[in-house]
Amino acid sequence: MNKAVLGVIGGSGVYDLPELEDATELDVESPWGEPSAPLRRGRIGDTTVVFLPRHGIGHRLSPTGVNYRANVDALKRAGVTDLVSFSACGSYKADIGPGVFVLIDQFIDRTFRRPSSFFGDGCVAHVPFSDPVAPKLVARIAQAATSAAVPHVLGGAYVCMEGSQFSTRAESLAYKAMGASVVGMTNMPEAKLAREAEISYASVCMVTDFDAWRPQETGVEVPQVLAVMRQNSEKARRLVTELAKGFPEFHEVCPIGSDRALEGAIVTPPQSRDPALVAMLGAIAGRVLPEVR
Structure with missing residues (x-):
């Protein structure tokens, strides 16, 4: 059983986690480049928490400019077992207004300028992704949101657009017609x-x-977004505090296998794998790659 380490990625408006006790800064080196910022590792109650601001200190990184591979690799190297991602979004539902948190369960990926895998030529892998979020973790977040009096909705599809411009009306109406609940730029x-x-x-x-x-x-205008973001930031910190207070000591096995996704996923046989790429995969796939154990 692995010791549970709760990772938190702060999106727009969530740039710090003051509730962290005994916090230390971690400069984690990644073969995938520079993470958005140094990690901050501390505890809330008895739970170890690692925090990373997605857009960097001072919101210096655009959604496309974020080095997502370096971020996830650094969090993995820091021992994170469960990762909660916060992000600002727009709503396609009349009954889901500003200030509500949506715990989505599906994605529609409309990005096109971002490396989307650690694997590739020299070591090919195909992980299952039909159910993209961990249900036990989502249930714990929902319970924490209720305890923290944070208005929330369980379930929904998230459209991830490239940005950095907001949607046209035609795009917005199209995604709404598809049945999506929210739109954002970073998940x-x-x-x-x-x-x-x-x-x-x-x-x-x-x-x-x-x-x-x-x-x-x-349509969407930055001043109105910033005003709501400030309120949402305070709610996010309350939610994280409640989540950490009741978090289990050991990582709960995921019923959909998100914590075992690489089992059987690598299709390139050992003799055909690129040693340079395999070396870069040490933290990500070392559990199933005997070459880097």
């Missing part, structure tokens, strides 16, 4: 990479606006 390829790293992943989408599907409104 992909983050969720895919967490699955490849065998980290149980869940996404908390903090609604800031209604995107551009309502014709009576002007």
Whole structure:
């Protein structure tokens, strides 16, 4: 049984976690490049928590500019077993307004400029991703949100667009017609990479606006988004505190196998694998790659 380490990725508006006690800064080197910022490792109650601001200190990284592979690799190297991702988003549902948190369970990936896998030519892998979030972790987040009096909705599909511009009205109406609940710019390829790293992943989408599907409104504007983000940030910290207080000492085995996703996923036989790529996969896939154990 692995000791549980709770990872938290802070999205727009969530740049710090002051509730961390005995916090230390970790400069984790990754073969995939520089993470967004140094990790902060501490504890909340008896739970070890590792925090990373996705957009870096001072929100210096765009959604496309985030090095998602370095971030996930660094969190894996820091021992993270369960990862909660916070992100700002727009809503496609009239009854899900600004200030509500959506615990999504599906993704529609519309990104096209971001490396989306640790694997590739020289070591090919195909992980299952039909169910992209860890249900036990989501259930714990929902319980924590209730305890922290954070308004939330369980379930929904997240459209991840490339950005950095907001949606056109045509795009917004199209995604709404597809049945999506929210739209954002940062959960992909983050969720895919967490699955490849065998980290149980869940996404908390903090609604800031209604995107551009309502014709009576002007669409998304930064000042209104920033105002709601400040309120959502405080809710996010309350949620994390409640989640950490009741978190199990040992990592709970994921019923959909997110923590065992690489079993049988690598299709390149050992004699055909690229040693350089295999070496880079040490933290991510060392459990199933005997060459780097």
